[in-house]
Amino acid sequence: MKPIRENKKMPSGLIQLLLVVVIVIIGALIAVVFIKYKKPPQRQEQTVLAPLVKVERLDRRDIQMIIRGYGTVNPRLQVEIVPQVSGKVVWVNPQFKAGGFIRRGELILKIDPRDYELAFRQANAAVAEAQVMLDLEKAEAKIAKEEWQQLHPGQEPASPLVFREPQIRQRQARLESANAGLATANLNLERTRPSLPVDAVIMNERIDLGQYVMIGQSVGAAYGIESMEIEVPLEDKELAWLAIPDNMVSVNAAESSKKGAIARVSANFAGEEKCWPGYVVRTTGQVDITSRLISVVVEVSEPFKDSGSTPPLLPGMFVEVSIEGNILKNAIAVPRDAMHNRNEVWVAKDDQLYVQPLDIVRADRDFAYASSGLDDGDMIIVSSLDMVIEEMKVRIQTESETSTTFAEVVEDQTRTPEVRTE
Helix, strand or coil, X not given: CCCCCCCCCCCHHHHHHHHHHHHHHHHHHHHHHHHHHCCCCCCCCCCCCCCEEEEEEECCEEEEEEEEEXXXXXXXXXXXXXXXCCEEEEEECCCCCCCCEECCCCECEEECCHHHHHHHHHHHHHHHHHHHHHHHXXXXXXXXXXXXXXXXXXCCCCCCCCXXXXXXXXXXXXXXXXXXXXXXXXXXXXXXXXXXXXXXXXEEECCCCCCEECCCCCCEEEEECCEEEEEEEECHHHHHHCCCCCCCCCCCCCCCCCCCCEEEEEEEECCEEEEEEEEEEEEEEEECCCCCCEEEEXXXXXXXXXXXCECCCCCCCEEEEEEEEEEEEXXXXXXXXXXXXXXXXXXXXXXXEEEEECEEEEECCCEEEEEECXXXXXXXXXXXXXCCCCCCECEEECCCCHHHHHHHHHHHHCCCCCCCCC
8 A cells, every 4th residue: 555645734824924024025115215216305484474463543533521320310309298287088189199190280189178168267257356356446446536636635645545556456466367367277278189389200109088197197209200310420530521510509699500511311211222311410419438439410301201202211210321521632542452551552553563652541431542642543453462572563454444433433432412402
């Protein structure tokens, strides 16, 4: 028998190892070829762009200062309705309720007048009696004079009692007293029909038909609609920019006839911005010990007058008050967003940035007003920058509408509405 031969095969792991080695050698050869024949990179300088900034053109002009503040509307005239006589209420005006309107001289209520009518009749009778007694005394004095002339012709009596002069004066005094009592009775009768001396709106009422009221008992409250007042707290430095009438009497006892600054009162009412004209009439004459502010009083006349779409100015409304102040001559209004370090701005000139200090005269919530430091036509940077270096390069964003928009904003911020004068 022939011996059987065994076919020995190469292990699969060895084959995979050989394939990996071949692939690595081929990759290395390709990399060497690429490195050998690769072109060197060309050098190119990188351009650094200057920051792009927005600018505003500023010009000098005469600027109307506007002093702004906030306050609550209060009626200038507010009264408690208090009867001056006692009695039972027999009639109440249907408008005598919260929100009701009662005109000048219109009856508010009626108090039972019968007791006061009787007192008036008694006083009238007392006057008539005193008049009769005076007439009788004068008649007796006349008779006494005739008898004296018959008995003592051409002589004067030694005592005025002869002609009954003291008695006549006594009767005259009693007649005057009776007339005073009649006037008092008539006044009390008139007081049973109380009314108000001004057109008023009722704030509250505390009376019912048939109720007995006493003298001095408050039955309600009302406020006059002729004018409203708003106390506006301001810093004392703001008072230098507005005209305030002198509320003190001068040395010669003549009151000042000056009018205060014109004001505009505005509030958001029923989802719309509403405005009312007013005037500064006085200050409160004291500094608030908590806030250290002093309040000026702005008066709005005829707040209930029908003026189309403008609603009445009601007590309790929280309003913004813009007061027309003095005019700052030849000044520049700088937007507050463009101010840095309280009194510096960034000026763009010849594509470079310069830090310019300003002489700030006054500042409000929108603008700072400078008297010096800028010239007509200077361009200030209104963009924000992370880092600022003097004379650093900048790129200016030129927009044709930029300066126009800023001018319109300044004009709008310094404009007050025309206020009618009476």
